[in-house]
Amino acid sequence: MAQRQEASGRAEGRPIPSPQETLVGKYGEEAKLIYELQDQGGELLALRYDLTVPFARYLAMNKITNMKRYHIAKVYRRDNPATTRGRYREFYQCDFDIAGQFDPMIPDAECLKIVHEILSDLQLGDFLIKVNDRRILNGVFAVCGIPESKFISTCSTIDKLDKMPWEEVRSEMVGEKGLSPEAADRIGEYVQLHGGLDLIERLLQDPKLSQNKLAKEGLGDMKLLFEYLTLFGITGKISFDLSLARGLDYYTGVIFEAVLLQQENDHVEEPVSVGSVAGGGRYDGLVGMFDPKGRKVPCVGVSIGIERIFSILEQRVKASGEKIRTTETQVLVATPHKHLLAARLKLISELWDAGIKAEMLYKKDPKLLKQLQYCEDTGIPLAAIVGEQELTDGVVKLRDVATREEVDIPREKLVDEIRRRLEP
Amino acid sequence: MAQRQEASGRAEGRPIPSPQETLVGKYGEEAKLIYELQDQGGELLALRYDLTVPFARYLAMNKITNMKRYHIAKVYRRDNPATTRGRYREFYQCDFDIAGQFDPMIPDAECLKIVHEILSDLQLGDFLIKVNDRRILNGVFAVCGIPESKFISTCSTIDKLDKMPWEEVRSEMVGEKGLSPEAADRIGEYVQLHGGLDLIERLLQDPKLSQNKLAKEGLGDMKLLFEYLTLFGITGKISFDLSLARGLDYYTGVIFEAVLLQQENDHVEEPVSVGSVAGGGRYDGLVGMFDPKGRKVPCVGVSIGIERIFSILEQRVKASGEKIRTTETQVLVATPHKHLLAARLKLISELWDAGIKAEMLYKKDPKLLKQLQYCEDTGIPLAAIVGEQELTDGVVKLRDVATREEVDIPREKLVDEIRRRLEP
Numbered sequence: 001m002a003q004r005q006e007a008s009g010r011a012e013g014r015p016i017p018s019p020q021e022t023l024v025g026k027y028g029e030e031a032k033l034i035y036e037l038q039d040q041g042g043e044l045l046a047l048r049y050d051l052t053v054p055f056a057r058y059l060a061m062n063k064i065t066n067m068k069r070y071h072i073a074k075v076y077r078r079d080n081p082a083t084t085r086g087r088y089r090e091f092y093q094c095d096f097d098i099a100g101q102f103d104p105m106i107p108d109a110e111c112l113k114i115v116h117e118i119l120s121d122l123q124l125g126d127f128l129i130k131v132n133d134r135r136i137l138n139g140v141f142a143v144c145g146i147p148e149s150k151f152i153s154t155c156s157t158i159d160k161l162d163k164m165p166w167e168e169v170r171s172e173m174v175g176e177k178g179l180s181p182e183a184a185d186r187i188g189e190y191v192q193l194h195g196g197l198d199l200i201e202r203l204l205q206d207p208k209l210s211q212n213k214l215a216k217e218g219l220g221d222m223k224l225l226f227e228y229l230t231l232f233g234i235t236g237k238i239s240f241d242l243s244l245a246r247g248l249d250y251y252t253g254v255i256f257e258a259v260l261l262q263q264e265n266d267h268v269e270e271p272v273s274v275g276s277v278a279g280g281g282r283y284d285g286l287v288g289m290f291d292p293k294g295r296k297v298p299c300v301g302v303s304i305g306i307e308r309i310f311s312i313l314e315q316r317v318k319a320s321g322e323k324i325r326t327t328e329t330q331v332l333v334a335t336p337h338k339h340l341l342a343a344r345l346k347l348i349s350e351l352w353d354a355g356i357k358a359e360m361l362y363k364k365d366p367k368l369l370k371q372l373q374y375c376e377d378t379g380i381p382l383a384a385i386v387g388e389q390e391l392t393d394g395v396v397k398l399r400d401v402a403t404r405e406e407v408d409i410p411r412e413k414l415v416d417e418i419r420r421r422l423e424p
Numbered sequence: 425m426a427q428r429q430e431a432s433g434r435a436e437g438r439p440i441p442s443p444q445e446t447l448v449g450k451y452g453e454e455a456k457l458i459y460e461l462q463d464q465g466g467e468l469l470a471l472r473y474d475l476t477v478p479f480a481r482y483l484a485m486n487k488i489t490n491m492k493r494y495h496i497a498k499v500y501r502r503d504n505p506a507t508t509r510g511r512y513r514e515f516y517q518c519d520f521d522i523a524g525q526f527d528p529m530i531p532d533a534e535c536l537k538i539v540h541e542i543l544s545d546l547q548l549g550d551f552l553i554k555v556n557d558r559r560i561l562n563g564v565f566a567v568c569g570i571p572e573s574k575f576i577s578t579c580s581t582i583d584k585l586d587k588m589p590w591e592e593v594r595s596e597m598v599g600e601k602g603l604s605p606e607a608a609d610r611i612g613e614y615v616q617l618h619g620g621l622d623l624i625e626r627l628l629q630d631p632k633l634s635q636n637k638l639a640k641e642g643l644g645d646m647k648l649l650f651e652y653l654t655l656f657g658i659t660g661k662i663s664f665d666l667s668l669a670r671g672l673d674y675y676t677g678v679i680f681e682a683v684l685l686q687q688e689n690d691h692v693e694e695p696v697s698v699g700s701v702a703g704g705g706r707y708d709g710l711v712g713m714f715d716p717k718g719r720k721v722p723c724v725g726v727s728i729g730i731e732r733i734f735s736i737l738e739q740r741v742k743a744s745g746e747k748i749r750t751t752e753t754q755v756l757v758a759t760p761h762k763h764l765l766a767a768r769l770k771l772i773s774e775l776w777d778a779g780i781k782a783e784m785l786y787k788k789d790p791k792l793l794k795q796l797q798y799c800e801d802t803g804i805p806l807a808a809i810v811g812e813q814e815l816t817d818g819v820v821k822l823r824d825v826a827t828r829e830e831v832d833i834p835r836e837k838l839v840d841e842i843r844r845r846l847e848p
Contacts, residue, residue, distance in 0.1 A: 102786035109769070110786075117776065231769040345533070345655040352541065362526035362534075 047076035051095040052250070052283065052301060059099055060290035065297050066100035072306075088307065097301030099287070105221050108254050108282060109228035111302045115258050115278045116234045118304060124277070124312060126261040129237055130194075132244040133222055133254050134281070136203075139215020140242065143208040144186035146179060152249060153177055158191055159245040162259070162276075166192060194241040197226050218253070225254065246281060253282035254300070260312070277305045277312075325379040330422055332380045333360040334371040336387040341365070343386045347396065351384070354415040358384075375401040382418060471500035475519040476674070476707065476725060483523055484714035489721050490524035496730075512731065521725030523711070529645050532678050532706060533652035535726045539682050539702045540658045542728060548701070548736060550685040553661055554618075556668040557646055557678050558705070560627075563639020564666065567632040568610035570603060576673055577601055582615055583669040586683070586700075590616060618665040621650050642677070649678065670705060677706030678724070684736070701729045701736075749803040754846055756804045757784040758795040760811040765789070767810045771820065775808070778839040782808075799825040806845060808838065 037046060048054050051071050059067065072094045081088050096114055098107035112129060119127045137158070141151050157172050166188055173184045193199060200223050209215045222240060229235045246255045258278040280302030287297040317324055333348040335341075341364050351358040359380070361371055368385075375383055385397040385406075395408040398417060409417045472478050475495050483491065496518045505512050520538055522531035536553060543551045561582070565575050581596050590612055597608045617623060624647050633639045646664060653659050670679045682702040704726030711721040741748055757772040759765075765788050775782040783804070785795055792809075799807055809821040809830075819832040822841060833841045 098786070100786070103788040106765075106769075106786040106788075113773070113776065227766075228769055231766055232773045341530075342651075342655055345530075345652055349537065349656045352537065362522070362524070362530040364527040364530075 056286040057290045059287045068098045070096045091307045094304040094306045099299040105224045108300045113232045129258045130241040130244040131256045133218035134251050135214040135218030139212040140190045145183045155245040156247050159247045161243040191243045194239050250283040250286045251281040252284045255281035329359045329380045330357045331382045332375050334383050334385045336368045338365040480710040481714045483711050492522045494520045515731045518728040518730045523723040529648045532724045537656045553682045554665040554668040555680045557642035558675050559638040559642030563636035564614045569607045579669040580671050583671045585667040615667045618663050674707040674710045675705040676708045679705035753783045753804045754781045755806045756799050758807050758809045760792045762789040
């Protein structure tokens with residue numbers, strides 16, 4: 001399904017430049033990064049900011065109440081690019097979402113399992129997936145005496161706790177957001193907590209929080225989530241972290257973010273986060289915002305930061321001095337002397353028709369040395385060489401580029417021999 | 425290379441909304457379809473019209489003189505959409521290009537070989553690849569007495585010959601383009617010709633054309649091209665067709681277009697074209713237009729009309745009544761009675777970790793019938809069922825959904841058994 005959508009380019013029913021109003025009111029303080037445009041007709045246009053809002057709109061417009069899909073595509077931010085850290089104005093996102101009315105936390109647990117699997121398989125180093133719930137945060141705010149109108153903007157401030165110390169976050173709360181110092185301090189006691197099932201149990205017993213309906217719901221679901229994650233065998237990398245807030249407006253339940261930890265050989269006491277590589281959460285109200293009758297479709301999803309992951313992998317390759325092949329060519333078709341272009345074209349055509357990945361130099365009479373050098377430069381493992389003698393004998397000289405060994409292979413057995421040599 | 429570029433999203437060094445000036449002066453009469461935008465700063469922006477101009481700009485900006493790559497991405501046209509024929513304002517193109525200074529017609533022949541291979545492998549029905557050369561057309565115009573200033577606009581008119589009869593094209597030439605009736609008639613004699621090597625030889629002897637330098641060059645290269653295509657064994661589907669003009673300004677040499685022919689069972693005398701599915705040609709001047717010093721990089725490339733091909737394949741599937749699976753799920757993990765969610769989660773996790781594509785319903789206690797029905801509906805071939813008895817016995821009941829046959833498999837042998845069953 002996802003594949004077909006991506007291929008047809010009509011997944012969201014709209015081209016990338018969307019009417020600006022589609023994007024308004026979903027991103028909180030990040031909204032200033034929306035890449036607005038103005039078309040000839042004067043209609044305000046903007047480029048999509050993420051893949052979540054277009055997905056929700058797609059579900060609503062097509063009255064789809066049940067769907068699981070991934071989507072890899074470009075999104076746009078009116079931001080200051082920082083190319084070394086993998087931040088661009090145009091970049092790819094890679095999203096996975098599960099939409100539909102299901103029993104609590106089962107799809108949510110699957111999202112976390114997928115993040116765990118991706119980050120493990122990519123061997124990016126040690127990582128941690130922080131988990132929280134918007135309902136728990138809202139409960140914390142309520143019992144700390146924050147008015148409901150300030151919940152979302154307080155979330156944005158708390159979200160900065162991974163980049164700045166508590167003191168600075170506190171002063172933004174009091175100074176910019178207008179919270180009382182006492183309320184800020186009460187919040188501080190909660191949002192600096194992190195742990196596992198034990199912490200969930202403790203908070204369920206917390207005299208103030210346990211009185212708050214939303215917090216209780218959130219903590220109950222968090223307990224369920226940890227049970228499922230235990231069955232998946234991944235709780236070792238999961239931390240229930242009350243400082244995790246996520247800046248976006250649309251989250252309604254569980255939220256999560258994966259961070260890479262400083263490598264052990266960096267000689268530090270406690271693991272330090274070196275950046276977020278995935279994030280997501282539950283957004284049960286977003287589809288309803290696009291449905292004319294407000295019908296809700298609960299959703300949970302995750303976005304993998306593939307640009308950031310690529311930039312980490314690139315830096316690692318660079319540091320290692322490893323050479324990465326940029327093509328998959330298996331054989332170079334070569335000739336040892338002049339006037340043999342026709343022989344090369346005929347042989348390469350045979351190899352292509354047999355599904356062999358073959359290349360040749362686009363010159364009439366290239367020097368053999370140049371052809372072999374090209375193999376070395378680009379990592380092509382085999383050269384198939386035809387000269388007058390080989391044509392007369394009905395053979396092809398198959399050369400192993402690494403060992404320089406050459407063997408005459410009867411022409412009709414060449415394809416099989418190449419396949420045999422390339423077997424893993 | 426292509427893969428990495430596509431993944432990084434920075435192939436053209438610019439986001440999809442490009443400065444309008446980048447696109448101006450490259451598309452001839454089609455330029456009216458450019459999807460212009462206006463950003464907040466008042467800078468004129470437009471969405472890319474194809475992948476060729478961004479590729480040329482990318483080569484120039486990065487001073488690349490030699491590259492072969494494919495690129496699959498979206499382009500934009502301010503056109504009237506016709507969704508049933510696969511025409512949209514936003515759609516995918518799939519381009520393959522070879523850039524660099526090489527010996528004549530070798531990369532050009534490879535482009536045609538690739539188009540031939542793609543259309544053959546997709547089994548879209550009979551097809552024909554029309555080939556011509558801008559230099560031959562320009563030579564024809566010159567010997568027919570057309571002023572050079574009218575060459576490009578005359579090309580646009582001739583390009584309509586596949587959609588309208590010669591009489592209408594002639595009257596557009598005389599009426600709208602201001603050619604003399606005699607000049608139009610002289611052109612008409614040439615552009616209605618099509619054939620193979622024989623026609624090339626005849627035109628090389630043509631008393632007027634053989635005197636024209638450009639036409640002679642073009643015909644010489646066309647002869648070379650047909651020699652190479654003969655070695656590739658694909659001339660049966662290639663037609664040298666003097667009516668092929670292609671509307672775009674940037675072509676400088678060989679041009680080509682692949683059309684699907686009416687199926688044989690349509691009972692018509694001569695094969696009729698039912699639409700273009702690929703096109704391209706040589707554009708040796710485009711990179712130089714983006715280079716500050718005007719340094720040229722000769723290029724040849726082809727664009728595959730994947731949207732049109734998809735819409736043809738979709739119609740065929742629809743007509744056949746075949747059911748196409750939209751997921752690749754191999755196993756549904758199911759339970760036969762209540763209170764077994766934990767068992768399902770544990771088993772699915774084991775299968776996922778072993779690389780098996782597994783799903784489960786996101787319900788705590790789904791009915792077995794509902795789970796099996798889901799397999800039938802979505803084409804999942806196997807169900808792995810765990811109940812209390814199976815848990816006690818250390819087995820999993822593996823059910824073949826089609827035959828309904830069930831076998832108890834020891835848990836530790838389940839993954840191997842699933843793999844064995846799914847072998848092709």
